[in-house]
Amino acid sequence: MRRRLAAEGPPWTRDYERDFETVAMPEHDCDLLRDLLIAERAETVVEIGLAYASSALAIGEALVTTDPPRPRHVIIDPYQERAFGNVGWGLICDAGLDPITTLMPAWSSIALPQLVTDGLVADAAFVDGSHRFHEVFVDLYFLRKTVRPGGLVVLDDHWTPSVRTAVRYFELNLGWTALPDAFATGSTTPIGGDPQAEPVPRCRAFRLPDALTEPAFEDFHEFAADHERVYRHAGRVG
Template structure:
């Protein structure tokens, strides 16, 4: 199977969307709650194709819906450019929590030719990738939703993703994630691309986050699930005394 053979990837995406994964953790709606909805996956794929992304880092694999979409984008880009894409997936829970369902799906779609799975916490994997000199065109973040862990992910991805590149976050409705992102917006010149997921799913749609999670999280009904952010064209470090408040009350 060639790197740019798109049909097995598209078939895998259709089967996952229509039939669900071969195994789920439970409860009954775990897959619907956890996985990135198909239309958001399509938007993510299209965005990465438009960006001509050749190397993408993904934090969090779970059932593999976003990974397949990223793989399709990379394979489509390779078909156009003839280049060799790279997809680095980080998920320490893929085996124990998900029985390797997402990774096995990627293998069956032929994406293990361009993808690698790092079974470490992102707080360990990202510094190693940085030390190895990895440069990514884009990143997709759907790992821990704890503020301090999201912040660490973004801290390292800022150094790994090229200037002018993209970082896309899932579950932007969560105050912990929005607060972490807001620091980088306020202090490091990150720019939100509001139209990138304008047609995507939103908080109030139930299956996106689960009614109980939405009700108890402080999420604002109608917020898009995903957010795309453009990094500045040049890297810079602000002066320590040039600090702008970014806490949740400013959201």
């Protein structure tokens, strides 16, 4: 199904030029995501954003490859029906992955707290929802409470300053550690989409600390400076 999707595209797309190529994650990046989750032997994965299901199929492939006792893939996407005509969900069903997959058609800011309340513990999460800073930050805040200690959070479109800045807080203040080799051979995009800026991997993976601990109130490391550095590197400041 993944090969067919990459070669032929989905059976339906929105009425935007090259919408599938623009929205969907490239096939090789999906391969790297699959391989990372297989190496992690992930059993439960939370995904934010379904769209045309390119990453969702890769996550499903990882789960059926490792064949854990209770595989579970929870996808959060409020736009799957009203914007994408359920085409991504249809591909999940066509691949036979629907028995292990749950689609939550709600905002992630609503769905993620519900998962926390329900006591869901995930081994990994893949984030490709809204790219607005405040919404990415909220996603990561709740995923920190959902993904087990030592688990993984993978972000798509890490080249965007909003996504880079949001995750930078968790790196500097909460001990998230980047895995630079995970997507080292993946596709790259200049920071901020500026052709003259530094090309960086499209996706980036982070490992959470081995324990969920809260820092002291006064133990705060500023992360706005990195945000300014990103923009300066992209030629947008100074």
